Amino acid sequence: MTAQNSRPGPRLRRVALLIGHLEVGGTQKQLALIALELRRAGVEVDVLTLSKGGPFEAPLRDGGVGVHHLGFARGAGAGNARTFARMVGTLRRLRPDVLHAFLYHGYLIGVPAARLAGVPVVVAGRRNESRLDLRHPWSAVLDRAVTRMTDHVVVNAVALARDAVSAGAHPDRLSVIYNGLPGAAFDPAEPEPVGTSLPVLACVARLSEEKGHRFLLDALALLARRGRPCTLVLAGDGPERDRLERQAAVLGIDVRFLGSRTDSAGLLARADVVLLPSLTEGLSNSVMEAMAAGRPVVATSVGGNPELLEGRGVLVPPSEPVALADGIGRLLDDPELAGRLASAGRAWARKHFDTHVMVDEHVTLYRRLLEK
Secondary structure, eight states: OOOGGGSSSOOOOEEEEEESOOSSOHHHHHHHHHHHHHHHTTOEEEEEESSOOOTTHHHHHHTTOEEEEOOOOTTOTHHHHHHHHHHHHHHHHHOOSEEEEESHHHHHHHHHHHHHHTOSEEEEEEOSOHHHHOOSHHHHHHHHHHHHHOSEEEESSHHHHHHHHHTTOOGGGEEEOOOOBOGGGGSOOOOOOOOOSSOEEEEESOOSGGGOHHHHHHHHHHHHHTTOOOEEEEEBOOTTHHHHHHHHHHHTOEEEEEEOOSOOHHHHHHOSEEEEOOSSOSSOHHHHHHHHTTOOEEEESOTTHHHHHTTTSEEEOTTOHHHHHHHHHHHHHOHHHHHHHHHHHHHHHHHHOBHHHHHHHHHHHHHHHHHO
16 A cells, blocks of 8 residues: 555545454454555554454454554443543644544444544444344434434445445445455465365354355255255354254254364365345445355345355355255355356455555545645
8 A cells, every 4th residue: 555644635544443343343344454455654653442452453453553452341431431531632642633433332432432532533443234223223323313413324335335324324424445454365275174075055244144045055955854964164253143043953964163263265265155144234244255265156136245245156145045045055056156256256355455445545534624
């Protein structure tokens, strides 16, 4: 990336990025990419977490990025009020030019704090469809109020731009910036050994209700009844794990639970088909990484998935195990089709997911807002 401060216009001195935590997740991975690339471009960067750190913290610190845990706690009441006051003080001390708050709780708390601290530019990063966040009657009211307080809203898919406008964002203060992938995502990887003679299906996603794993397990059982048994490998962890393990046992299907991990390159290299059965989605990192790895993908037609996979993968309706099973069977039975879609996806990913382009677009936006 071109050194941003050599360009004409206001100098971008310091950026603060805010998120709930640094555990394994697609948004956390993208935040780390943005932070490290900004730092390499000569911008001072601080990452603030509402609660705790996680696996992405060490690479950030090693790259010269400051990491600050604010200490918010669920249900802490007066304690969180004091933490909010300390957060305002932290922002006043750091004096960033820009605060970019990611995800619903990040901008719900971060935008008012930044305004009180006098941060010049405040950006909200929406990464989910609003129905995932606005599950309580008062959530939509708060969301609209906070959105009006921001200078700009950034989303990572056109589908999310439409969703953000319906949730109160002004079209003139809204930008779509696609996620980025590091160059290593396109490098060949050694396939991870999976002890099975069956076709291997892989799903890299948090084990939470909105990811739709229960429908995927039903689809696997349908395939087995059709004489097409497969081994399903799940990379991720979350509140649905126990229930999914019980469901797999009842159905009598071969499901391997690998737990949370930050690197799935070997697993993707081994997979015959990569799956994402989400009920709601932003712009999925796991689908992007599968495309970069040249793997055929079956995903539900929600959120940004159609933008990624139209003509480059198999899209199916959400919550429909029969459609999932049909899509998987279609690729397993037609290797030529699977290879053609995988090649198209990889070529499209190379063109659209350059990390430097993504960060350059953020820098351009930040500086334009500072100039205003």
